[in-house]
Amino acid sequence: MDRGFILKEYGRTKIYEIPSFNQTGLVSHGFTTRVGGVGGKPYDTLNLAFHVGDSPEVVINNRQIVCHILGAKTDNIVSARQVHGADIAVVDHRHAGCGALAGDTAIPNTDGLITDRPGLLLATFYADCVPIFILDPLNKVIGSVHAGWKGTAARIGAKAVKIMEETYGSDPGQCLVGIGPSIGPCCYEVDRPVIEAFQSEFGWWPDILLPAGNEKARLDLWTANLKIMVEAGIDPDNVELARICSCCNQHIFFSYRGSHGKTGRMGAFLMLKP
Ligand SMILES: [Zn+2]
Known part of the structure; x- marks a missing residue:
């Protein structure tokens, strides 16, 4: 536990990787930074999302940079229109290219993607929310989940593990996870509605809500998602x-809160090697 991610450099582009995922030899993956793309302010430089107001040509160019590093085809990107929900899609080659070259072709209303098909590049996008990577190395199944506070409160990571169990026979005890x-x-200071959502959902809320005065708290989404995944059998x-x-x-990094909302998005990318 807590062995962490490692920062790798590919030319000018910097990407975080999970050592245990690399050790399996089964996947190409990474969590991108804002470093090493071609975009201008406030999306400088490696913005990977279409919906934030950046030039679509820049986004496509940036995705090509990342796909080249990962050995993936941009046509095989599968992405979703994330809504801070807890719906997860099991995808196959019929979904290849969803959201790859334009936002409006992404899978609607979805915050998690799962597949057992090699070559499909699961792509989810972030500016402060938690990316959760899941790999079942025995059955060769992958899952990628976008967990903001709402997704975390809805246990979206545990939901993904359950779908992997039911659909592919994954054993949570054998799965690898990166947060x-x-x-x-x-x-991450939060106010009463968020505090109450976590207090009503999790008995261990004192471990993740740190008092900040004025009826506010600082929320620890890292520990919350770790506990949720362990409860799911990881x-x-x-x-x-x-x-x-x-x-x-x-x-x-791009930070939604740090930039007051006007910024780019990092990508969490995960693919079973073809
Ligand atoms: Zn901080």
Whole structure:
């Protein structure tokens, strides 16, 4: 546990990777930073999402940079229109290219993607929310989940594990998990509705809500998602937790909160090698 992500450099482009995922030899993956793309302010430079107001040509160019590094085809990107919900799609080659070259072709109303098909590049996008990577190395199944506070409160990571069990016979005890860079408890102050949502859902809420005065708290989404995954049957020794705050490190990450909403998106990419 807590062995962390490692920062790799490919030319000018910097990407975080999960050592245990690399050790399997089964997947290409990474959590991108804002470093090493071609975009201008406020999306400088490696914005990977179409919906934030950046030039579509820049986004496509940036996706090509990342796909080249990962050995993936841009035509095989599968992405979703994320809505901070808890719906997850099991995808196959019929979904190849969804959202690859334009936002309006993405799978609607979905915050998690699962597949057992090699060559499909699962892509989800982030500016402070938590990226969760899941790999079942025995059955060769992958899952990628976008967990903001709403998705976390809805246990979207555990939901993905359950779908992998039911659809592919995955054993949670054998799965590897990475919980990536995202806004940390240092910066994520929340108010009463968020506090109450976590207090009503999780008996261990004192571990993740740190009192901040004025009826506010600082929310630890890293520990919350770790606990949720362990409750879902994941071995804590199989979890790698980045513990890197996107808001504290805006020289390398886009941060929605840190930029007051006007910024780009990092990508969490995960693909079974073809
Ligand atoms: Zn921080």
